[in-house]
Amino acid sequence: MSKTFLIVAAALALGALLALAQPATGDRPLVPYPDGYRAWRHVGSVVNEATDKNRATTPHGTIHHLYANDLALEGLRTGAFPEGAVFVADWFSLKEKYPGGFEEGARLRLDVMVRDARFAATGGWGFDQFAGDSITARNVAPGAAPKQCFECHTRASARGYVFTRPPL
């Protein structure tokens, strides 16, 4: 083998290794972590019973709290969501507080949907999921779309892809 071949092969191998080491960024803009969302308006909560799939980790089921920033509240009032509207679903396992009473246990994940015209492929909303308590770790590679978010939210396409319609 020639020296040139070895150098080229080494460079290709290094490139492949570097490509593996890089997170797959996909072709989407990054959905930012929703700083300060705990001070946003609480618009409602949903309780889910444990399922066969998650009973081992969440035997008492889960709860997720829904928060909306001011632009999302404007959208809930008017029916049209302006750019920058953000909803958050803050997921927890339920833990027993006293017999028959349950409160938030460990945070499971934080779902975010942000109104941003760059996400035209998903209804003008960018969806993402932050893992557990992390403000950086995501449940899919940064820039990749968590598929199930948009798939499910298409059921509410007639309402701007937003499920919640609380009295405000």
Place this chain on the structure above:
Amino acid sequence: MSKTFLIVAAALALGALLALAQPATGDRPLVPYPDGYRAWRHVGSVVNEATDKNRATTPHGTIHHLYANDLALEGLRTGAFPEGAVFVADWFSLKEKYPGGFEEGARLRLDVMVRDARFAATGGWGFDQFAGDSITARNVAPGAAPKQCFECHTRASARGYVFTRPPL
């Protein structure tokens, strides 16, 4: 019988009738309805399974959301609750949203606790309950104390009678 006796007796009878006609105001100041509490900080929620006592009206159990005004948040941060701190527990029956998923149904009541030195007999907190969606109807006569509130909250007397201690 003398005329004087009859007049005095009639006056006493009239006084007794008027006392009966008045709502029993007890000896407590009135706990005001917490205007605007839905925009306060959501500090957590508690889910209660249906019990034998309430299964007929709330077969899927209840949820109550806890909200704190700015002074109550200050107390949660410092451990000392200033006058005017208010917590609210907003109670709903849980209704099935989809199989295994539950959200807020009808509002059951609104519990209020307000930090006010005039309520010295109940740990410096005034407790009250508004019935259903009403901003005026209370579950006990205006000015009377809902007994079970303070009785239960004495369990948290070492923490200023406040159960919740969320990370903020």
